[in-house]
Amino acid sequence: MSKSRRTRATIQSAALDLFLEEGYNATTVERISVAAGVSHMTFFRYFRSKDGVLLDDPYDPAIGAAVEEQPGEMVPLERACRGILSAWSDVAEEDLGDVRKRMSIAVGHPQLRARMWENNLATQHVIAEALRTTGVARLEAEVAAGACMGALLVALIDWATAGEGGIGERIQLAMSQLIPDSDVSGRVTRGIAQELP
Amino acid sequence: MSKSRRTRATIQSAALDLFLEEGYNATTVERISVAAGVSHMTFFRYFRSKDGVLLDDPYDPAIGAAVEEQPGEMVPLERACRGILSAWSDVAEEDLGDVRKRMSIAVGHPQLRARMWENNLATQHVIAEALRTTGVARLEAEVAAGACMGALLVALIDWATAGEGGIGERIQLAMSQLIPDSDVSGRVTRGIAQELP
DNA sequence: AACAGAGTTGTTAGTGACTAACATATTGGC
């Protein structure tokens, strides 16, 4: 039970190293497998695909819960935005090194960016479901969720690309554009952001 | 010069037929090529990839122009939304049969959905560039564009999935959620939509 | 009609992602 976790971690870390050293395309699955001391079959038993080793995240239900916690009087778009803000404010900025490293590899490759979005689709649906608990129609909920995720992805990609700045401020900037009349500050990444346009 | 266009069309239509008859995954490039009377090399000379034959659209600068036409006093998000609305109101509902057919194939396959989004990235950047002409910062512009495209994609996918209803109403519904205080009706798909929530 | 050169297509042989089937280790509980 625990060996499998170890193997998985070994493969993933070997993959990350190789991607950074030699580039994503130049790194074959075979090479990763050898570096990790396994066969390519083992690789595919742990990861659905080559890009999966870089981008597949374990599903996290936190965002859905965070959206549901937002007051129901808010318009769906605002609920979704504030939910996202609240969820991201709970992750410590230090734990994000790995996420950032992986995203910075992905942004340079269109296929990987696309794959990133595919992953976020799941999150989008979770958000939409959370919105529907207050009686919002399906399409409306999906639209609100889709807009938020579109904006969020831009913020995340910008953060991964640029060498400087925190993620909290970017998300705050993004979300505040979708609910411009509201005061959004003070809720995210404790201590970082105060005032925004 | 014109033979190549004919060949291209032949391949694409053969591909569409086969995708519909036997499914996307079950249809090999080899099979498409044979059906079109060419070799697989010719296929790849006309289309970058198997999914390209389904999803690669010729670049259309109309949306960028439509966004730039929107009054500069509007907040970026509203400019983008109205630009999108205006651009889509110019395409006749009858010309959309093919788009819909292709999208309805794509929605069933995660990889193809992702590829669709990849295509839309180009549009997103065009919109962002258009927004920047009034002095909006890069990140702000990208966020606004990203949010709109996120919402738009949901509308398009819903339209392609559902058997009924027009595309105009859906886009209007989507965009009006991003600029809820404004009157958005009467601008899109002449004659279809009047009042919306 | 014959020709030249540009544009288009085919052949072949290869790489790399990914899968199925089956054989073999390895592990953890008894």
Add this chain to the structure above:
DNA sequence: GCCAATATGTTAGTCACTAACAACTCTGTT
């Protein structure tokens, strides 16, 4: 130490996609 589950390897294959080069087919010119 033994047994059943779990983890891994081998092999052989399919399919998307590419490089290199050969062959073909138009078009206009003489």
